[in-house]
Amino acid sequence: MKKIEHIGIAVKDLDVSNQLFTTLFGKPPYKTEEVKTEGVKTSFFKSGPNKIELLEATNSESPIAKFIDKKGEGVHHIAFAVDDIYAAIKRLQKEGFTVLNEIPKKGADNKLVAFLHPKSTNGVLIELCQEIA
Ligand code: ZN
Numbered sequence: 001m002k003k004i005e006h007i008g009i010a011v012k013d014l015d016v017s018n019q020l021f022t023t024l025f026g027k028p029p030y031k032t033e034e035v036k037t038e039g040v041k042t043s044f045f046k047s048g049p050n051k052i053e054l055l056e057a058t059n060s061e062s063p064i065a066k067f068i069d070k071k072g073e074g075v076h077h078i079a080f081a082v083d084d085i086y087a088a089i090k091r092l093q094k095e096g097f098t099v100l101n102e103i104p105k106k107g108a109d110n111k112l113v114a115f116l117h118p119k120s121t122n123g124v125l126i127e128l129c130q131e132i133a
Pocket of ligand 1 (some may be wrong): 006007008053077079127
C-alpha cells in the first residue's frame with residue numbers, strides 16, 4: 001500500500017456537510033459524484049495533500065444508510081492507494097483478510113475499489129483503491 005488516499009465520512013445530509021467542510025477547509029469540494037450502484041452521493045475535499053470523501057446514502061439499502069443507522073455519522077472508512085488492486089486483493093486474501101468484493105468495482109473519483117471486512121481489520125473498514133488509467 002502506497003499511502004492513505006482518502007478518509008471517508010458518512011453524513012446524513014451532503015448539502016449541509018458540504019457547507020460545513022467548505023467552511024472548515026476554506027474551499028468547496030473539488031468534485032461531487034453519485035455512485036448509483038452503491039446508493040451513495042459523494043463529495044471530495046482536498047486539504048493540502050489529503051483528501052476527505054463525504055458520503056450520503058441515496059436509499060435505505062445503501063451501506064451508508066445502514067452504517068448511520070447503527071453508528072451515526074462519522075468516519076466510515078480509510079482508503080489506501082495501491083498500484084495493482086488485483087495483486088493486493090490476492091495477497092490480503094492469502095493473509096487471511098476478508099475481502100468484501102473479490103472483483104474490484106468502479107467507485108467514485110475514477111477508482112477501482114475493494115473493501116476489507118472490518119471484522120478482519122480491528123473494526124476499521126479499509127478500502128483499497130487504484131486510479132483507473
Ligand atoms: Zn472511499
